[in-house]
Amino acid sequence: MIPLLLKEHYKGDDRYSNIKTMYTIHNLRYQGVFSNRHIEDTLSIxxxxxxxGNIEYYGGINFMKAGIVYSDKVSTVSPTYANEIQTKYYGEGLDGLIKENGYKLKGIVNGIDYEINNPEVDKNIVCNFNIESIGKKIKN
Structure with missing residues (x-):
């Protein structure tokens, strides 16, 4: 809900006018679906x-839907997952919305790229190491 709350509560405040938000989807199944009865009094939305329809979901509210709609960018844990969640099979009911917002969707590989960040040869660390010399890691 942060992208929506930011836009709604601080839209007239110049100090926040240039803030951009990115919503990251780790697992589309867990969307944060709740009753809409407290939207105005608790969330002040x-x-x-x-x-x-920007946050409505089968009569309730969907926090993930709000994140997708109101964020400036949307990321996932991989390019493959970014493609999968745009299909009916993996979309968990949000595939149409995700496709509609595809222009701001980017899959970013989750984890470390050892081609770039290899502790055995990395020139940017104090002491190189590998699994056999893991004790040297503490020098870094």
């Missing part, structure tokens, strides 16, 4: 965000 005007009801039109719900009524326009």
């Amino acid at each position: 005007p009801r039109f965000h719900l009524d326009e």
Whole structure:
């Protein structure tokens, strides 16, 4: 909900006008679907965000849907996952919304690229090491 709350609560404050947000999807199955009964009093979000369909989800509100709609960029844990979640099979009911927002979707490989960050040959660390010399890692 942070991208929506930022846009809604701070849209008139110049100090926040240039802040951009990125929403990262790790697992599309866990979307944060809740009742919409407290949207105005607890979250202080005007009801039109719900009524326009931007956060509405089968009569409730969907926090992930809000993140996708209101963020400036959306990332996933890999390029493959970014493609998969745009299909009906993997889309968990949000595939259409994700396709619609595909222009801001990017899959970023989760983890370390050992071609670039190889501790055996990395010139940017104090002491190179590998699995056999893992004790040297502490020098870094």
